[in-house]
Amino acid sequence: MTNAVSATTHSGAADSASVDEAALRAAIANCDPAPLLMSLIHVTGDLGLLEEFGSRLEISVPGTHYQTANSNALPAGVYPADVVADIRERAVELLVGSDLTAVMGVPPDEVFADMARVATSQVVDDEFVPLLLEQAGFVSDRRNVPVTVAPPADFDVIVIGAGITGINAAIKLGEAGFSYTVFEARSDIGGTWHRNLYPGAAVDTPSHYYSYSFELNPEWTRYYPTGPEYQRYLLSVVDKYSLREHIRLNTEVVSATWSEGDQRWQVVIRDAAGTISTRSARAVVSALGMLNAPNIPDVPGLDTFAGTVVHTAQWDPALDLAGKKVIVLGTGCTSVQVVASIVDQVASLDVVARSPHWIVPERAVVNDVAAEQRWALAHLPFYHEWFRLRSYWFASDNLYRLPRVDPEWAATHFSASAENDMVLRNAQKYLQDNFADDPELMAKLTPDFRPYAKRIVKDPGFYAALKRDHVSLHRASFAEVTADGVRTTEGEFLEADVIILATGFKLQFTTAIDIVGRDGRSLAQVWDGGEDPRAYLGVQVSGFPNLFVTSGPNSGPNHGAGHNITSEEQVHYIVECLQYLIENDHQSMDVRPEALAEYNARVDEALDETVWMHPGGQVNSYYRNSAGRAVVPCPWRLVDYWTMLREPHPEDLTFVDATVRSPAAEAVRS
Incomplete structure (x- = not known):
């Protein structure tokens, strides 16, 4: 064993005597290779495995995989097939019959950073290490303010x-x-x-x-x-x-x-x-x-509808949609989930969409977690923590550039930047792949704003539902509701038994x-x-x-x-x-008023560089208030905001001292 690290006991793992060998072999053959390799290192303490397999990977800078999405390069974090095969072979050799309790614990920060680099196939700078240790579940959040006094009972x-x-x-x-x-x-x-x-x-x-x-x-x-x-x-x-x-x-x-x-x-x-x-x-x-x-739209005649009107946030589980003529208002995340789920129940389905979202494919949205994966998560030492780390890593600050505007690029492109353009082309390709034979429907589903100006939606089966014979999409909104249906802003009248308002929240x-x-x-x-x-x-x-x-x-x-x-x-x-x-x-x-003002000035300055505020990219959404200011998005990287919130900053605050200590506080302090 080379570069060995001392072992500790990992409470989440089972010892070799209690491990189901068949389940272990099945997990090795099917679970994700990156966290499996990290688990091997924890079980053996052999950091040589890190060097051996890491030297065979192409390590990229976070975010660069968006620039190579249409090349032959592997997606970020995906190991080459020969590396995967060798990891599985080594796992059988080292794990079957091994003691899965005496394992290497959480390594020193510099070793952890190297492991994270190999686990993600990307550069992991030191600034991310404390955040990853916490958010992946290796350590609990660490207190920063010294704790010398217990909270009094009256606090x-x-x-x-x-x-x-x-x-x-x-x-x-x-x-x-x-x-x-x-x-x-x-x-x-x-x-x-x-x-x-x-x-x-x-x-x-x-x-x-x-x-x-x-x-x-x-x-x-x-x-x-x-x-x-x-x-x-x-x-x-x-x-x-x-x-x-x-x-x-x-x-x-x-x-x-x-x-x-x-x-x-x-x-x-x-x-x-x-x-x-x-x-x-x-x-x-x-x-x-x-x-x-719930955001209930103010539509004339809504209260005169003879059928059922239901907002998705006020759903009646007893509502029977079988054989009904149904209208769904909205095409955000909620709407696409509803449409994909009810399409097989209803007699007809009309989807009314004022402004469609950019929709991207995501196979895992509808995928079950295989039994072998669940076994690995539950039994392999630190496999779960590394699995979570990768899940976080590729869905966090890797994406920070996507809603940010490159002014030179944006001056001549519909998209906001080269990175934003990759999201645009991915969504456009998904539209083309689904509706090449129906250009009219594809046009109705194409937004007129840059990706990320509104929330990107992952498709749970919405596009497939729209291709069904009994489903229609209307690029419009509700003009009025009558007793038996809806008249849209495009002048169409749609009969309905049920109206579903997938219109989100205030x-x-x-x-x-x-x-x-x-x-x-x-x-x-x-x-x-x-x-x-x-x-x-x-x-x-x-x-x-x-x-x-x-x-x-x-x-x-x-x-x-x-x-x-x-x-x-x-x-x-x-x-x-x-x-x-x-x-x-x-x-x-x-909070000092000047500190509040200064912080929000920095927020506004940073947001000016995003699709939520940049001229040419603004769109009405809940991200923005009626004056057009983006009030929802945080302008910072996740690691930046996490760091800001580690402890209070006394220079930005004012305090009122305790002039009379309560008996309870005195008792605790003494």
Whole structure:
């Protein structure tokens, strides 16, 4: 064994005596070769394997695979066939009959970087190492503010919402020792995945990444999980961490008012019976998400329709579509999922689309996770962590250039840059491959904006559905609804038994709740009725001490990855801020107005270089407010934003010191 690294015990692996040899051999023959090679290195401690196989790979700079997509080069991260065969052969030799518990643990950063380089076949700079270690699940998030004082019993926190971020906040607040209560207006946890029950509802981020970095799940049945499966995952996490005793379901937060005198928030809640009460808390965390209220279009006559009108976010599971004439309004992610799922049930299906999205092929969207892959994820040491790392790597900052504008290129091209052009040509080719024999339909499906100006949609079978004889696409919107159908803005009348509104959500951030800060102004007023939301780091707003807004303005990871990384970044920052207050004997923190203004000036400057704001590329979408400002996308790389949120920056904040220590705090400190 060369370049051996000392072994530790890996709790997630089974020892050789309990390993099913047939299952192991089947996994080796079928699972992904890159994480398999990394697992071999962990089992043997032999870094010579890294050099041996790494020397046979072509290592590229992240993002360059978009420039070679039409060449004979392998896609980024794909190993040559001879390398794959040799890895599998070596795995049989080294793993069958081996002890899978005494393995190399998490290696030093420099070794980890080398392993990540070989695992991805790309350059992995040192700045990414801490992020990858955390987000791939090798380590839990590391506390930055020194912890010398335990949170006092009276330092309580209210979390609003029990979706993916609210659950995360509850776990991390509890682990840090803070008292907390989560209020959830709905009847169960899950947020988006409790609300969206429409046919075909699914996550459009890979399941093995779109999950908590500290709660990896080897049992995903789909590479892109359905809504019900994701909801089950969240429920299992809630049960594992015994969160239900801290969650108040069917309880709506009506308002929150800052009391300067006692430096606390007074939070008014309404329970299922309509009873109003008030709770007090030192800090409030809004985990409502930015898209939480169904967007019901204002169409004349909608209330006169004799059939059934249903928004996808208010789906009735008892709705029977068999043999019905159905109209679907919209062509975003939700619409394509619904259409692909109901096409075999309905008598006729009319899809009404005002503005189509760029749609790209993604075979894994509808693929099941093979049993051999699930076995490897569950049993091979560190295989899961490396599988997740690759899933994150190729869906994150590799994509950062795609929505960014090259002014010289954009001056003479429809696309925004050479990289953006690769996405455009991929989507155009997919259209051509599907509808070459129907140029009229292809024209209707072709957007008039650059890729990424709206969300890129991965096709779950939408294009195939549109080719069915009983399906029609209409490039229009609703002009009016009558008792028996819809008249479109193009003058067509479409008969219907059921109208499905796949029209998404209103962009609300936290303004649906009446939140009043220290100067008597509400958050809705400060944000111009929610039209111009601006926050420091996407989390804090001047004049609202100890209020933390998750999924806040300009924090959406719109170039890649998923909401889960934003959730973990922001929750980490919140816990660090609260601990900083305790460590420094402060009661509250607020953002300096000049720091808020400076941060948002940098945000706007960076966004000016993207398709969301650059002249010639703008398009109406929920990414932008009515004035045309991009209020959703985060302009930074994921690694940049992650780094910004490691700990509070005192120079940007103001503090109110604790003048009278409570008995509980004194007891803890002594």
